[in-house]
Amino acid sequence: MSAPLALSFGEPAGIGPDLILAAWSLKDSVAVPPFVAIADPAVLHARAKALGVAIPLVEVSEFSAETFAAALPVLAVRCAAPGVCGAPDPANAAAVTEAIATGVRLCREGRAAALVTAPIHKAALAAGGFRHPGHTEFLGELAGPGHTPIMMLAGGGLRVVPLTVHCALSEVPTRLRSAPLADVARAVLRALAADFGVARPRLAVAGLNPHAGEDGLMGREEAEILAPVLDALRAEGHRVLGPLPADTMFHAEARATYDAALCMYHDQALIPLKTLDFHGGVNVTLNLPFVRTSPDHGTALTLAGTGKARPDSLIAALRMAADIAEARAR
Structure with a gap:
């Protein structure tokens, strides 16, 4: 340095x-x-x-x-x-x-x-x-x-990025419709390669609703907003998983399948991070x-x-x- x-x-x-x-x-x-x-x-x-x-x-x-x-x-x-x-x-x-x-x-x-x-x-x-x-x-x-800055939290072997950050939970579904999901995903994948040395980065994307919507029974955001963008990213050659049920994304076996997790809102990202490494977590601002x-x-x-x-x-x-x-x- x-x-x-x-x-x-x-x-x-x-x-x-x-x-x-x-x-x-x-x-x-x-x-x-x-x-x-x-x-x-x-x-x-x-x-x-x-x-x-x-x-x-x-x-x-x-x-x-x-x-x-x-x-x-x-x-x-x-x-x-x-x-x-x-x-x-x-x-x-x-x-x-x-x-x-x-x-x-x-x-x-x-x-x-x-x-x-x-x-x-x-x-x-x-x-x-x-x-x-x-x-x-x-x-x-x-x-x-x-x-445009992107907030990543890292610690305990986990990296998470909240797509929406400092807003009320009630606002998240509306904000997802205008959130630049594809741009954020690409920026995170670039950072994993350039800043963290991950040769072939893998990004897991959480769903918004319980069970990632359960085929639309518990919400349509996954099918209508997330899935089309993720399909397009995969067509570009990116290694992207999801939308995934958030409740099964953060145990040790699941964490081994990706290099960062893109979450839909603040607490979805920060609760697992702070549970794994409450005292040693780091906030990294990407895309600056x-x-x-x-x-x-x-x-x-x-x-x-x-x-x-x-x-x-x-x-x-x-x-x-x-x-x-x-x-x-x-």
Whole structure:
């Protein structure tokens, strides 16, 4: 990997700062890839004090693996209000989004190999004027036209992609009729080959209804929406399975038959992933002109500053970002 990773600090009142400090402190024992934290140094100093840990911080404008070995390099953004553990302040929305945008800029300039983002607090950002539902949509805007972001979750030997994401369950059937199923499937198959090194990728596609519709008895979405698209993908030569009953897709024997699962809605994808690897799951954003990963958990406000937050998922996200960046560079 030619450049360090960029790691945005997420919600200042959440566990993002705790995890950044923990990841740096574990860098030698668990082989954490070099990164620069894009954060408010005052927040990191205060969190280190709350946690009772001594972490050397150095503010930088340029950074390298050598810098990371000696101290935690911090590219500074400034919060408008103190990052009080457990109490998100909308006044800090600008600093949170600036950190993300800075990370994207560093990646596009070649100064960072990939972007890793700590969790954000969506309600606090919205109250501060942020108009996107979450990270993924904001990254799509920063990426520019032609780069519709796709959310993949990976962990426990499973990769899942929800076709619809942050919407009410009642909206899913309607949204499926306009969802770009074929484009998403092709993008996932490309990513499996390019980013994860799968030579002949296999994609399993879940049905929406119980028993994948039971031949139309329990819903027509499989026959009317999913099957025609999947038939067309198979005619193009892609290895696509489905639509499959979701309740039998995720046991070990079934998982051995595919490399990623395309699911119809958020919980259909995330429940099996988090059951298999609750602490180590990684969010990967596909179809962007830069690499982005994130831990697959939220801000955990009640754990901020307590020393109880586990860094497993962030460290997994850092490692996966480094691996994908190296794969794309080859």
